[in-house]
Amino acid sequence: MIAQDLESTAVRRDAGDLAKEGVVGVTIVWADNNGIPRSRTVPVDQFDAAVRRGVGVTPLFAVFDSHDQITFEHAPLGTPSGDIRLVPVHDRPVRLAGQPGFGWVPGRLTEADGSPWAYDPRGVLERQVARAADLGLRFLAGYEMEFQLTTGGHEDGDLPRPAFEGPSYGPAKLLAVDEFAGQLLSDLRENGIRVGQFHGEYGPGQFEFNIAPADPLAAADQQVLARQTVHAAARAHGLRASFAPLVTLGQVGNGWHLHTSVSRAGVNLLSGGNGPHGLTADGAAYLAGLLRDLPAVVAVTAPSQCSLQRLRPGFWSGAYAFWGVENREAALRLVPSTPLLGPDHANVELKPSDASGNPYLSLAVVIAAGVAGIEDGLTPPPAIQEDPGRWSECRRAELGVRRLPTTVAEQTEALLGNERIRNALGEELAGAFLTVRASDAAWAADRDATEVVRAHRWLY
Known part of the structure; x- marks a missing residue:
């Protein structure tokens, strides 16, 4: 995976710059244990104070469930x-292209x-990135983001x-939402999110774009910002977007396929x-580590x-724990290097x-499993x-x-029984999560x- 130069492509503005551009409020966002973004907004002239002192919130956000109980x-x-x-x-504020009166910052x-709070998901990811760096390992991550309009x-x-019912993957699907698609691509670019491609997906009204790979913290930040960008562009055109794992029972679901690569001294370990x-x-050891811990990893991602209803055999959602080379039914799909794409692509x-997985925690447990x-x-x-789904038991x-786990009880057993993943989360956060x-x-x-x-349709 070839990293993008985020410093040259992403929009980085301080509060003074934001105010000059007409921003009146800056929304500070994090993701909870359900993958749901939560936020506080401060007037732009209070942003520097928020950087110094923070904004008060209740610690009980760590124990909000998916339905705000x-x-x-x-x-x-x-x-x-x-x-x-x-x-x-403080160094990552963005003026929201689709909401020009507001800035956004993780x-x-x-x-x-x-001091550090044990339940902070960003801190969990920072620890895993630092642990990998101590071993001379650098990670890149990128997302494929599916949603329905x-x-x-x-x-x-x-x-x-x-928004459209007809042949999958064709240009007519994009034509049906032409104005939305044009604004979305423009807004994503202005918000500093590099996109590799955008297309109509398999399901009714389903679309997908992929975010260019970046360091794990930037990748998680951009994933959260990207969904805000999609929702704003949809609203501007009288549409509504859903990233929910399933929007309608029985149809294909929305995955947020997570791509990772690991390198040492600038050399991709997945090729050459x-x-x-x-x-x-x-x-190979990285891949084997992911496979070994996959049930516990997926309990987080x-x-x-x-999610449990989305993970069905035959739907390319990764229902069975195995790996394959360019096998889209595999939970772990190796995308190898090729002469055309080069070694860094692997x-x-x-x-x-999917969207219910907190992106910071998801990346943290993936890194922890692979490094182990x-x-x-x-x-x-x-x-x-x-496709093992076609095999006999x-x-x-x-x-x-x-x-992979099909019930909450099986997810809980997988997580409780995996010391590596529990340690990556921290006992406090793992307890709140469960x-x-x-x-x-x-x-x-x-x-x-x-x-x-x-009930999940409009949570994401």
Whole structure:
């Protein structure tokens, strides 16, 4: 994966610049344990003060579930008392092209005295990036972002009406939303988000664009900013966008496929080696580490009730734990280097990843699993180039191919049973995360699948 020069392409403005451009408020954003962006907005003339002192928020945001219910079952956050600070990442403010009166900036959550807070997702990712750097490893990450555009059906109980129904992947699909598409590409560029391609996807009203690879923190920031950009462009054209893992029961879902590569001394470890498919020994170990910890990783990258309904065999969503070379049914898809694209292009795509996975935590557990694989010198099993969903149970068992968790109980077991992933999250955050998942499961217990999908439709 070839990194983009973010310093030369991204829009970096201080508060004075923003004010001169007509910005009146700066929105400070973080993502919670459901992958839902939360925010505070400060007047532009208060931005410098927010950088110095932060903005007060309740620590209970760490135990909000997907439906804004606060669970007090996680003992360290078991009361309504307390305060933390939301601090802007001061060198990353962006004037929102689609909302010209507002700026946008990612935030980190700290203790009231400014010290690190155990439940801060950005801090979790920063620790994993630093750990990898200590071993001489550098990561790049990029997202494919799928979403669906609708023209109606936005009331409770109504089925959304896709912006276009017809052949997948064709130019007519983009023609149906031509003005939106043009504004979106322009807004993404002005907001500093480099896009490799944009196209009509498989499902009704479904579209996709991919964000150019960047360092993990920038990649997570840009993923959160990109969804804000899409929602604003959709609103401007009388449309509504949904990134939910499933928008309508029975249809294809929306994944946010996460691509990563790892290098040492500027050399991509996923290409140029003597191993199978050009993998170096460390590149193969990285892939093996991801595969070893995949059930626990996916419990973080695709954690919601809606995620569980999306991860179905035969839907290219990665329902089984195996890897393959350019196999779109594989949970881990190796995209190898080619003479046309060059060695830096090689990367690993994680299919079971969606909007309900906090992007900072998702990248943190992917890095943790891969680095552990390198440290342990793991070797992956042979690549699988078929669809194991068409195999017998006996053949899957013979080749060690298992289904990824299909229930919250299985997700919880996978996470609790994996010390590497729990340690990457930190015991405090892991405890809050699992408490939120239990709250979501209790909410869904007496509801049918259709109601669960409908309730998630406009969360993302």
